[in-house]
Every structure is written in C-alpha cells, then in structure tokens.
Amino acid sequence: xxxxxxxxxxLQKTMYGLxxxxxxxxxxxxxxxxxxxxxxxxxxxxxxxxxxxxLIASPQMPRLLAEAKQGExxxxxxxEVRELEKHYKQISCIPQEEYAAFSNLTSNAVNAWEKAKSAxxxxxxxxxxxxxxxxxxxxxxxxxxxxxxxxxYLDQFEEGLTMEKCDAFFAELKATITPLxxxxxxxxxxxxxxxxxxxxxxxxxxxxxAQVMELMHIDPAHCILGETEHPFTSGxxxxxxxxxxxxxxxxxxxxxxxxxxxxxHALYELHNADRLVGTCLAGGASMGIHESQSRLxxxxxxxxxxxxxxxxxxxxxxxxxxxxxVSAEDFYKAMNTCKPSLIRTESDEVTxxxxxxxxxxLEKQLMAGTLEVAGLPQAWNALMKELLGVDVPSDxxxxxxxxxxxxxxxxxxPSYALGTAYAAQIVDAMRRDLDLDKLLEEGDLAPVLDWLxxxxxxxGAEKSPEWLIQNACGAPFDPKFFTRYxxxxxxxxxxL
Amino acid sequence: xxxxxxxxxxLQKTMYGLxxxxxxxxxxxxxxxxxxxxxxxxxxxxxxxxxxxxLIASPQMPRLLAEAKQGExxxxxxxEVRELEKHYKQISCIPQEEYAAFSNLTSNAVNAWEKAKSAxxxxxxxxxxxxxxxxxxxxxxxxxxxxxxxxxYLDQFEEGLTMEKCDAFFAELKATITPLxxxxxxxxxxxxxxxxxxxxxxxxxxxxxAQVMELMHIDPAHCILGETEHPFTSGxxxxxxxxxxxxxxxxxxxxxxxxxxxxxHALYELHNADRLVGTCLAGGASMGIHESQSRLxxxxxxxxxxxxxxxxxxxxxxxxxxxxxVSAEDFYKAMNTCKPSLIRTESDEVTxxxxxxxxxxLEKQLMAGTLEVAGLPQAWNALMKELLGVDVPSDxxxxxxxxxxxxxxxxxxPSYALGTAYAAQIVDAMRRDLDLDKLLEEGDLAPVLDWLxxxxxxxGAEKSPEWLIQNACGAPFDPKFFTRYxxxxxxxxxxL
Numbered sequence: 001x002x003x004x005x006x007x008x009x010x011l012q013k014t015m016y017g018l019x020x021x022x023x024x025x026x027x028x029x030x031x032x033x034x035x036x037x038x039x040x041x042x043x044x045x046x047x048x049x050x051x052x053x054x055l056i057a058s059p060q061m062p063r064l065l066a067e068a069k070q071g072e073x074x075x076x077x078x079x080e081v082r083e084l085e086k087h088y089k090q091i092s093c094i095p096q097e098e099y100a101a102f103s104n105l106t107s108n109a110v111n112a113w114e115k116a117k118s119a120x121x122x123x124x125x126x127x128x129x130x131x132x133x134x135x136x137x138x139x140x141x142x143x144x145x146x147x148x149x150x151x152x153y154l155d156q157f158e159e160g161l162t163m164e165k166c167d168a169f170f171a172e173l174k175a176t177i178t179p180l181x182x183x184x185x186x187x188x189x190x191x192x193x194x195x196x197x198x199x200x201x202x203x204x205x206x207x208x209x210a211q212v213m214e215l216m217h218i219d220p221a222h223c224i225l226g227e228t229e230h231p232f233t234s235g236x237x238x239x240x241x242x243x244x245x246x247x248x249x250x251x252x253x254x255x256x257x258x259x260x261x262x263x264x265h266a267l268y269e270l271h272n273a274d275r276l277v278g279t280c281l282a283g284g285a286s287m288g289i290h291e292s293q294s295r296l297x298x299x300x301x302x303x304x305x306x307x308x309x310x311x312x313x314x315x316x317x318x319x320x321x322x323x324x325x326v327s328a329e330d331f332y333k334a335m336n337t338c339k340p341s342l343i344r345t346e347s348d349e350v351t352x353x354x355x356x357x358x359x360x361x362l363e364k365q366l367m368a369g370t371l372e373v374a375g376l377p378q379a380w381n382a383l384m385k386e387l388l389g390v391d392v393p394s395d396x397x398x399x400x401x402x403x404x405x406x407x408x409x410x411x412x413x414p415s416y417a418l419g420t421a422y423a424a425q426i427v428d429a430m431r432r433d434l435d436l437d438k439l440l441e442e443g444d445l446a447p448v449l450d451w452l453x454x455x456x457x458x459x460g461a462e463k464s465p466e467w468l469i470q471n472a473c474g475a476p477f478d479p480k481f482f483t484r485y486x487x488x489x490x491x492x493x494x495x496l
Numbered sequence: 497x498x499x500x501x502x503x504x505x506x507l508q509k510t511m512y513g514l515x516x517x518x519x520x521x522x523x524x525x526x527x528x529x530x531x532x533x534x535x536x537x538x539x540x541x542x543x544x545x546x547x548x549x550x551l552i553a554s555p556q557m558p559r560l561l562a563e564a565k566q567g568e569x570x571x572x573x574x575x576e577v578r579e580l581e582k583h584y585k586q587i588s589c590i591p592q593e594e595y596a597a598f599s600n601l602t603s604n605a606v607n608a609w610e611k612a613k614s615a616x617x618x619x620x621x622x623x624x625x626x627x628x629x630x631x632x633x634x635x636x637x638x639x640x641x642x643x644x645x646x647x648x649y650l651d652q653f654e655e656g657l658t659m660e661k662c663d664a665f666f667a668e669l670k671a672t673i674t675p676l677x678x679x680x681x682x683x684x685x686x687x688x689x690x691x692x693x694x695x696x697x698x699x700x701x702x703x704x705x706a707q708v709m710e711l712m713h714i715d716p717a718h719c720i721l722g723e724t725e726h727p728f729t730s731g732x733x734x735x736x737x738x739x740x741x742x743x744x745x746x747x748x749x750x751x752x753x754x755x756x757x758x759x760x761h762a763l764y765e766l767h768n769a770d771r772l773v774g775t776c777l778a779g780g781a782s783m784g785i786h787e788s789q790s791r792l793x794x795x796x797x798x799x800x801x802x803x804x805x806x807x808x809x810x811x812x813x814x815x816x817x818x819x820x821x822v823s824a825e826d827f828y829k830a831m832n833t834c835k836p837s838l839i840r841t842e843s844d845e846v847t848x849x850x851x852x853x854x855x856x857x858l859e860k861q862l863m864a865g866t867l868e869v870a871g872l873p874q875a876w877n878a879l880m881k882e883l884l885g886v887d888v889p890s891d892x893x894x895x896x897x898x899x900x901x902x903x904x905x906x907x908x909x910p911s912y913a914l915g916t917a918y919a920a921q922i923v924d925a926m927r928r929d930l931d932l933d934k935l936l937e938e939g940d941l942a943p944v945l946d947w948l949x950x951x952x953x954x955x956g957a958e959k960s961p962e963w964l965i966q967n968a969c970g971a972p973f974d975p976k977f978f979t980r981y982x983x984x985x986x987x988x989x990x991x992l
Contacts, residue, residue, distance in 0.1 A: 014543050014547065016539065017546075018543070018544075020540035020543075021517035021518075021540065021544060024524050025516070032722070033720075037736035040734075040736050043512065043774065044732075045513075050513075051513070220530060221531045221532035221533075223530060224529075237540075240529065277536070
C-alpha cells in the first residue's frame with residue numbers, strides 16, 4: 001500500500017470512531033435520553049462534527065488524495081479515494097464553525113420536532129426548520145453556486161440525481177398510479193379488514209417482532225430492536241446494527257412492516273464484506289439503494305402472498321382472537337388494501353409514492369425559496385388534497401409526521417420512491433435465479449440473503465448505485481418494472 | 497480572559513465532546529448493546545481515546561498552561577489550569593497508541609467480564625485482567641518510576657492518598673468494625689426479616705424507584721433510571737445524568753438502596769454550577785467525594801429510621817402482602833441487619849468496609865506483582881474467610897461480582913470506604929444546621945439538597961477534597977465520625 005493510502009486508512013479509522021460516536025449519541029437521543037437533555041447533546045455533537053470536519057477537510061487532504069491516486073491502488077482503495085474526495089468536496093467549502101453548528105442545530109431540532117408532533121403544534125418546530133432550510137440553502141450555494149440548491153442535495157443522496165430526472169421519474173409513476181387509484185376507487189369495493197380492528201397486545205406484538213427477525217436471519221447478538229416514535233435503522237458497524245419500531249395497540253400491521261422494512265436496512269449493513277469495516281465504504285451505496293433493500297423486504301417479501309402464507313399461522317397463534325379462521329388470501333388482501341391515507345409509513349404500495357411526491361414538491365419549493373416554512377402546513381394540506389384526495393385533520397398527522405427535515409435531510413425522500421422502483425427490478429432479476437415464491441412460503445430466506453449479499457450487500461459504498469443495479473439486474477435502472485408490478489398486482493387484487 | 501486561557505477553554509469544549517461520546521458509548525454498552533458488538537465498540541473507543549490524548553498531551557499544552565498562569569486568572573480559571581496540568585502529567589508520559597489501546601482493551605474486558613460472571617467462569621475474564629494489570633503496572637512506571645504502582649493510582653482517584661494512609665485508615669476502621677461484628681455475633685439474635693422473603697413484583701419495584709427519585713427531587717427530564725447487571729451512574733453533563741439499578745425478584749432492598757445510592761451520585765452532578773458546563777471541572781472533586789454523596793444518601797438517609805418512617809407507608813401500599821403490619825422500627829432493623837455476607841453492594845454498613853479491605857489488599861498485591869491474576873480467586877476466597885468469616889461458593893458471587901477491574905479501575909475501591917467515612921463527618925456537620933431527622937421523616941429533602949449544593953455540589957472539581965471537607969465540616973477529615981456513628985448505631989440496634 002502506498003504511503004498516502006496508508007495515511008488515508010488511518011484517517012478513515014479516526015472517522016470511523018467519530019461516526020460511531022455520533023451514531024450512538026443519535027440512537028441514545030431517540031431511544032432513551034431524558035426529555036430535557038438536548039442542549040448538552042447538541043454541544044457535544046457540534047464538537048464532534050468539528051473534529052470530523054478537521055479530518056476530512058484538512059489542508060493536507062488534497063495532497064494525500066493526489067498522491068494516493070498516483071500510486072498503485074486496489075479496486076477497494078480506489079473506491080475509498082473516490083469517496084473521500086467526494087466527502088472533501090462536499091465539506092471543505094463550508095466554514096468549519098458553520099458545519100459544526102449545523103449538528104447542534106439539527107440535534108435540538110429533533111427534540112423540538114418531537115415536542116411539536118406530540119403537542120400537534122407546528123410553531124414549536126417552525127423556527128428550527130427555518131434555520132435548517134436557510135442553512136441548507138447557504139451551504140448549497142457554497143458547494144456549487146451555479147447549481148440549484150435542491151439539485152445539490154439530490155445528488156448527495158443519489159449520485160447524478162437531479163430535479164429534471166426526478167420530475168420525469170415521478171411523472172412516469174404518476175401516469176400509472178393515478179389511473180390505478182381511480183380505477184380502484186371506481187370499483188367501489190374493498191376487501192374485508194374487520195379482523196384487523198380492536199386491540200393487539202403489545203407484548204405479543206413484541207414476540208411477533210422477534211419471530212420475524214428470526215425468519216429474516218437477523219442475529220440478535222448483532223442487531224437489536226428498540227422502540228421509538230419514528231422507526232429507523234442505525235448501523236454503528238457491521239457487527240452492531242440497531243433497528244427500531246413503534247407499537248400501536250390498534251394496529252398490528254404498522255409494527256410488522258416497520259420490522260420488515262428496517263430489517264431490510266439492517267441486513268444490508270450486517271452483510272457488508274469484512275474488508276470494509278473501518279473504511280468510508282462501510283454501510284450502503286446510496287440512500288436509494290439502501291431504501292431499495294428495506295422496501296424490497298417490506299413490500300416484495302412482506303406484503304406478498306407466499307410470505308403471508310408463511311407468517312399467518314405464527315401470527316394466528318399469537319393473536320387467535322383476531323386471526324382464527326382468517327385465510328392467507330384474506331390477510332393478503334387486507335395488507336394490500338389500496339386507500340389514500342394520511343401517514344406515509346402506513347400507506348399502501350400504490351399510494352406510497354404519492355406521499356413522496358408531496359414531500360418532493362415541497363422540498364423543491366423550500367430549497368428554491370418560493371415557499372416559506374410558515375406556509376408549509378397549508379401547502380402540505382393542499383398537496384395532500386391534490387395528489388391523494390385526503391383532508392389533513394392536524395399537523396401531527398400531516399406536515400409533522402416525519403423526522404427527516406428535523407435531521408436536516410432535505411432531498412432524502414425521493415430515495416424512498418427510487419428505492420421502491422429499484423426493488424421491483426431487483427426482485428424481477430432475483431426471480432430468474434430463485435423460486436422466490438416457494439422460498440417465501442417455506443420461510444426459507446437464506447437463499448434470498450445470499451443472492452443479495454453476493455450482488456449488492458457485500459459492496460457497501462464500494463460500487464455506485466448504477467453499477468449495483470447493472471450487476472444485480474443485468475440492465476440499467478428502468479422504472480417500468482415497478483409500474484408493471486403495481487399494475488399487475490393491483491389489477492389482480494381488485495379484479496380490474 | 498487571557499489568550500492562552502481562551503485556547504484552553506476551546507480545548508476543554510472539544511474534550512467535553514469526546515468525553516460525552518465516550519460516556520454515551522459506555523452507557524449504551526452496559527444497557528442495550530447487542531451481546532457480540534464489543535469489537536467495533538472497542539475500536540471506536542480506541543480512536544476517540546487517541547483524539548483525547550492528542551488534545552490533552554499536545555505539544556503546545558505546556559506552553560499554553562504556562563502562559564495562562566502568567567496572566568490574570570479567576571478562581572475558576574486557575575482551577576481549570578490546575579486540573580488540565582494534572583491530566584497532562586497523567587497522560588503525556590504514556591505513548592499515544594498504548595493509551596488509546598487501553599480503552600479498546602477495557603471495553604472488550606467488560607464484555608468478557610459479563611460473560612464470565614454469567615457463566616461463573618473466571619477463565620473467560622482472566623486473560624483480559626492479566627493484560628489490564630500488566631498495562632496498569634507499565635503505565636504507573638512511566639508516570640513515576642520512583643513510586644509504587646498502586647500509590648500512583650490511589651493518588652489519581654483521591655489526591656494525596658497513599659498505601660501508608662490507606663493502611664492506617666483501614667486499621668482504624670478494623671479496630672472498630674471487627675470487635676463490633678464479633679459482639680453482634682456473640683449476641684446471637686437477629687431482628688425479624690421474615691417479611692422480606694418471597695417475591696417482590698418487579699413492576700411495583702419500578703414504581704417504588706420512581707417514587708424514591710421523586711422524593712430525592714431527581715427530575716426525570718434530566719435523569720433517567722436504566723437497568724443493568726451492575727448499578728452505576730454516568731453523568732454526560734449536568735443536564736443529563738443516567739443512573740441504573742438491577743431488579744431482583746427475591747430482594748426489594750437491593751434495588752431500593754441502589755436507587756438511593758446512585759441517586760446521590762446523580763444529585764451531585766445535577767447540581768454542579770452552570771459555569772462549570774463544558775469545562776474539565778464538571779462532575780465531582782474526586783471519587784472519594786463522589787462516593788461520600790452516594791453513601792450519604794444510601795446509609796445516612798436511606799437506612800435511617802426517620803427516612804424509613806417516611807418511605808414505609810409508600811412501600812406498604814405497593815407491597816401490602818409483605819409489609820402490612822410491619823412497623824417502621826421492624827423495617828429499620830431489617831434494613832440494618834449486621835451479618836457478614838458475600839456481595840459488597842448488598843452488605844450492611846458495618847461489614848461493608850471489610851469488603852473494601854478485601855479488594856484493597858488484593859489490588860495492592862496485584863499492583864506490586866506479588867499476586868498473579870491466576871491466583872486471584874483463591875486469594876479472594878481466603879481473604880473473605882479471614883476478614884468476613886464467609887465461604888465463597890462461586891466466583892460469580894466472589895471475585896467476579898464487581899465490574900471495576902474490567903473497566904481498568906484499580907485503586908477505585910478505597911474511595912468507597914473513604915466516601916463512607918467522609919459522609920459520616922458531613923452528616924455530623926449538617927446536623928448542626930438542619931433538623932435532619934425531622935426533614936427525613938417528613939420527606940422534605942429540599943433543605944438537605946440545598947445544604948449540599950451550597951457546600952459541595954456546586955463546585956464540581958473546582959475545589960480539592962480537603963477544601964470541600966473543611967468547607968462543609970469546618971474541620972479536616974477525621975474517620976472518628978464514622979467509627980463513632982457505627983458504634984452508636986449498632987450498639988443501639990443490637991442492644992450491646
């Protein structure tokens with residue numbers, strides 16, 4: 001290994017320590033931290049961010065990167081250099097104090113968002129979001145004054161993504177989804193869901209979570225399930241990945257699909273190649289690819305008839321009062337009811353991307369400066385009416401439902417739609433090699449995990465999203481797989 | 497503020513961020529982390545320790561300290577300089593890699609200790625402890641080649657403490673305790689404890705914990721109670737202090753006194769002056785002073801008759817099947833049974849310091865190199881027989897019971913005995929100003945908290961242990977207060 005590369009490896013190890021610390025602090029904040037502790041946490045995160053900045057944007061970084069590239073590099077080393085260069089470019093144009101202060105701001109913003117959501121009072125969160133939007137716009141200008149601010153962030157979450165591409169992608173989705181939703185509504189009948197009503201013991205939901213994680217081969221010695229307001233995954237390193245869920249006593253599906261969704265994220269990181277540990281390549285290739293794995297498990301596994309055939313008897317043992325006499329077909333239909341609703345994370349596969357489009361449109365306007373934070377709730381409600389046809393009764397069930405903006409993540413949401421569409425194409429490719437339906441019905445997920453490890457998970461961020469899709473599917477990304485899947489699945493379900 | 501002092505303030509803020517991170521990582525490890533995640537955590541801690549080292553032992557530190565001292569300094573600034581100088585001296589003679597690697601070692605050692613304790617297999621922990629002892633001896637030699645290794649660490653936990661002083665202190669305690677234990681044994685009768693037997697609902701023990709914390713004015717918005725194998729306190733900063741307990745279904749006293757003990761630690765840090773936040777003075781003055789506060793609440797408050805008069809009705813409501821018809825005097829006597837036993841944290845006030853002496857003797861020998869780790873269980877059992885007259889049935893209930901050595905803390909244990917004795921003198925002084933018994937019986941702890949805040953808690957590490965004792969008690973430390981307290985309390989209890 002050349003000397004510069006050795007220095008870059010040492011630097012990545014230090015970055016690993018700081019990233020690890022920031023992940024634990026964030027996990028602690030969202031799981032157990034006392035309610036009035038965000039001030040000191042924000043301060044600590046500011047200090048750690050400043051150290052992180054000092055490492056990545058250090059004056060010797062350009063020289064080290066240039067020297068490393070002049071030497072012989074393995075494929076992995078070249079990828080590390082590429083990623084470090086990207087980080088350097090993204091960070092070094094921002095002043096250190098402002099970069100560090102942003103961590104402090106978002107840490108306190110998450111605390112304010114939690115309070116705002118639980119009090120259903122947007123005004124508690126608004127001043128934080130205003131600062132976040134202003135800072136993000138300023139940073140974008142520093143990063144690339146010639147580029148639209150939102151394009152700067154779309155590219156950070158998914159390399160090469162732009163508003164132009166997003167507009168085309170969403171237009172294509174909408175062309176399928178809107179008529180589909182209309183046809184389903186016109187059909188005027190919905191499957192029975194009476195057995196979903198009533199109370200689902202949270203203790204037994206916890207047992208179900210453990211069974212689902214076992215079925216997914218998620219080893220509790222390396223991955224635990226916590227409970228939070230908003231489910232998420234945090235990978236400290238491949239030997240310690242945390243997922244969380246939220247239990248609702250009136251709704252068993254919410255936890256079930258949270259566990260399967262976050263479990264998909266977790267499996268990705270748990271199956272990174274060992275050689276990536278401690279490097280900047282550990283984790284996922286992009287948020288789009290990451291969401292493709294979670295959405296793959298949530299929808300293409302979790303909401304499929306074969307998987308429901310496998311899991312329903314286990315659920316019926318835990319919840320006989322709900323599920324005795326309910327057939328797999330009944331449960332499958334109930335889990336795939338298409339009905340415009342308020343909450344993204346609980347929405348069906350057809351309307352899900354409409355929820356994303358609402359956020360995408362609003363982010364575009366916030367970043368362009370054509371929408372003020374003060375006008376956000378109204379704009380949210382109007383778009384929900386326009387795209388989903390629903391009336392939003394409260395900000396808690398509206399603009400305050402997601403944590404992402406509080407975390408400073410503007411430009412993340414399109415990853416969910418992109419990931420969902422990636423997943424359709426990946427599953428299509430997987431079916432050429434595996435009898436997926438049979439495996440799911442038998443609860444034998446090991447071959448699925450092996451297939452994904454081999455083609456995607458092992459690589460972390462070593463390969464680009466494009467490379468991974470091409471490698472897994474033998475073709476570049478095409479949203480047709482997703483629109484076709486939706487049309488076929490829901491035409492059959494609703495006998496259109 | 498002079499320029500050097502400004503630089504030192506900035507540096508302390510960065511140290512605050514790193515300390516905060518290491519506290520959270522440690523808290524996470526002991527509360528929720530998955531069982532097989534210590535490798536990556538150890539790596540992260542090694543990196544953070546290395547950064548910490550780079551800050552404290554930086555080449556410009558001696559210059560900054562010297563320049564700061566040449567300028568005008570407030571009392572607080574002078575204390576900061578004094579503490580930073582101490583840290584610099586303690587760390588800079590150790591090579592950076594070795595200092596950092598020790599964090600990794602102890603992180604993995606804690607994991608091994610947990611497994612060893614639960615499997616009752618000392619051999620799982622032994623290789624880690626061997627490395628810890630060897631490293632501590634090597635570090636001590638680097639710190640001061642002319643000083644006995646154990647004296648180096650005694651001084652780190654309690655400035656000025658030496659084996660000579662400890663020997664004299666423990667000899668004085670022993671001269672009171674051993675005859676007292678013998679007289680109590682000779683008396684041949686014990687108070688009734690039948691009502692302590694049987695099962696104590698853990699859910700209701702949790703409720704009791706919350707009531708006790710409320711009584712102690714511990715604000716749950718700033719201090720939460722977790723559950724761990726070994727109870728502890730971790731102060732992230734004065735706005736976020738974590739305490740933990742362990743619930744035993746067969747033993748309600750264990751949790752009760754863990755909460756009161758750790759609550760005492762927590763109150764100390766929660767009442768640091770605001771001006772100390774983010775400086776190296778936040779926290780406690782020494783481990784001895786810290787333990788004086790926890791032991792003060794555990795024993796002089798928690799095990800006193802007036803406090804039991806206050807808390808028993810609350811407990812009887814939660815546990816009527818145990819406590820109906822039990823008088824405060826009965827409960828007081830049961831909570832103060834003097835009986836040599838196996839577990840330090842559950843031992844009575846009389847025999848407690850004998851448990852400390854066992855550990856003190858063993859640490860002395862380990863640090864002197866006259867005892868090998870392999871011989872530790874045997875030596876432990878022999879000393880327990882000699883000092884307490886008990887036979888140790890298993891290493892889990894013997895040498896493996898405490899976490900401290902796994903954390904690398906050799907020299908910590910004497911702080912417990914010292915703190916216990918400090919507390920006797922502090923309570924004696926407090927009684928001159930407050931009608932303590934009346935306040936405790938009425939459950940009115942606010943004046944006690946104010947008294948301790950005023951004299952001790954506000955100062956953090958700004959003042960030395962000696963100064964604090966003198967300030968609180970109007971006289972230097974004298975163990976007589978403790979031996980007199982023990983003799984009087986237990987002579988009355990056992991009618992000697």
